[in-house]
Amino acid sequence: MAQMALSHMHVIVPSSNESHLGRSFLKINSVNFNERPCISLLSFDLKASKLCTRRQSVISMSVQQASKPKVTVSPLTLEDAKEPPLNTYKPKEPYTATIVSVERLVGPRAPGETCHIVIDHDGNVPYWEGQSYGVIPPGENPKKPGNPHNVRLYSIASTRYGDNFDGKTASFCVRRAVYYDPETGKEDPSKNGVCSNFLCDSKPGDKVKITGPSGKIMLLPEDNPNATHIMIATGTGVAPFRGYLRRMFMESVPTFKFGGLAWLFLGVANSDSLLYDDEFEKYLKDYPDNFRFDRALSREQKNKKGGKMYVQDKIEEYSDEIFKLLDGGAHIYFCGLKGMMPGIQDTLKRVAEERGESWDQKLSQLKKNKQWHVEVY
Ligand code: FAD
Numbered sequence: 001m002a003q004m005a006l007s008h009m010h011v012i013v014p015s016s017n018e019s020h021l022g023r024s025f026l027k028i029n030s031v032n033f034n035e036r037p038c039i040s041l042l043s044f045d046l047k048a049s050k051l052c053t054r055r056q057s058v059i060s061m062s063v064q065q066a067s068k069p070k071v072t073v074s075p076l077t078l079e080d081a082k083e084p085p086l087n088t089y090k091p092k093e094p095y096t097a098t099i100v101s102v103e104r105l106v107g108p109r110a111p112g113e114t115c116h117i118v119i120d121h122d123g124n125v126p127y128w129e130g131q132s133y134g135v136i137p138p139g140e141n142p143k144k145p146g147n148p149h150n151v152r153l154y155s156i157a158s159t160r161y162g163d164n165f166d167g168k169t170a171s172f173c174v175r176r177a178v179y180y181d182p183e184t185g186k187e188d189p190s191k192n193g194v195c196s197n198f199l200c201d202s203k204p205g206d207k208v209k210i211t212g213p214s215g216k217i218m219l220l221p222e223d224n225p226n227a228t229h230i231m232i233a234t235g236t237g238v239a240p241f242r243g244y245l246r247r248m249f250m251e252s253v254p255t256f257k258f259g260g261l262a263w264l265f266l267g268v269a270n271s272d273s274l275l276y277d278d279e280f281e282k283y284l285k286d287y288p289d290n291f292r293f294d295r296a297l298s299r300e301q302k303n304k305k306g307g308k309m310y311v312q313d314k315i316e317e318y319s320d321e322i323f324k325l326l327d328g329g330a331h332i333y334f335c336g337l338k339g340m341m342p343g344i345q346d347t348l349k350r351v352a353e354e355r356g357e358s359w360d361q362k363l364s365q366l367k368k369n370k371q372w373h374v375e376v377y
Pocket of ligand 1: 132152153154155156172173174175176177191193197375376377
């Protein structure tokens with residue numbers, strides 16, 4: 001069987017009554033390029049509640065070898081502005097964008113659901129990597145009858161060119177907020193999150209009201225193409241970093257050539273909850289000198305004290321290197337749930353004290369030098 005790195009693959013298989021079998025197709029497991037091409041599909045059998053693989057013959061298949069895609073928008077339009085776009089659309093007059101796709105990102109053993117959502121703004125709401133859009137879900141604000149819902153912010157997970165490289169789309173990484181009654185442990189749909197469920201349930205062609213873009217704190221500093229960027233994410237906090245990494249390693253923009261180090265720490269529950277892992281694996285393979293990636297799987301790995309492995313345990317493991325990089329001017333970014341920060345700050349403080357340094361002084365220096373970037377929610 002031949003093996004090759006692919007960026008896109010279009011496969012046509014004989015039609016089947018897949019949905020009647022109660023199976024949901026998950027991903028292409030492997031492809032055999034022999035004389036009679038066949039494809040192995042990984043799917044989740046809903047009836048048997050288990051994963052299964054199935055071989056399927058192929059009618060036609062076209063593959064595109066992985067390489068840095070050339071962006072299709074003139075870089076002059078999206079690279080030349082000196083300042084990032086800010087609040088082009090405001091809550092009173094939002095832009096109506098269109099859902100392009102909604103894709104479940106996590107495997108069956110992940111607690112909860114996270115989706116990758118691509119929306120089409122037709123080039124009308126440009127943004128820079130690290131910014132967020134606001135979304136106004138349809139319906140009435142229960143606290144202000146007759147008024148729309150409040151805006152919810154979502155970090156943009158694509159580069160300014162979007163996943164289609166044409167400058168017309170933006171992508172979100174959204175975790176569905178589900179409410180479980182603390183006493184019964186049962187889901188109470190009446191208390192589920194409004195906007196995240198609207199986004200994860202939406203279908204291609206649906207309309208979505210967006211505002212923004214907003215935020216400057218997570219913009220990728222582009223003054224030094226050889227800088228070090230240490231990115232610490234929990235769950236959907238990986239969104240802005242996916243955008244950075246695509247800009248650094250996937251796109252080919254003449255005005256942005258990255259020659260520094262990007263180091264991503266991602267904390268999730270288990271291996272089924274990993275987000276964009278294939279993309280990150282590919283960067284590891286293609287750019288081993290420029291990309292490092294450490295995963296903390298709290299429900300699958302143990303830290304050195306035998307407890308659950310969180311991102312701060314990984315930070316501690318590499319603290320010598322991280323402190324040296326920070327002393328050398330590295331940028332450090334944190335994104336994800338608010339609850340991640342106290343544990344991380346405690347670890348950084350302890351490590352600094354063990355090194356005979358004052359964390360408070362170090363932190364204020366990092367902030368003064370604009371090396372410290374935090375966006376938690
Ligand atoms: P809401 O309807 O606002 O409800 C909030 C929570 O309250 C939910 O967990 C819901 O289940 C619970 N709840 C509702 N009613 C009750 C009740 N009666 N009693 C108890 N609990 C109740 N999120 C992402 O997924 N991805 C991102 O990339 C992302 N980026 C962000 C960037 C920024 C800068 C900020 C500020 C936030 C970001 N968020 C992101 C969070 C996002 O904005 C929303 O807060 C999140 O999706 C929940 O919104 P919702 O409308 O689904 O939930």
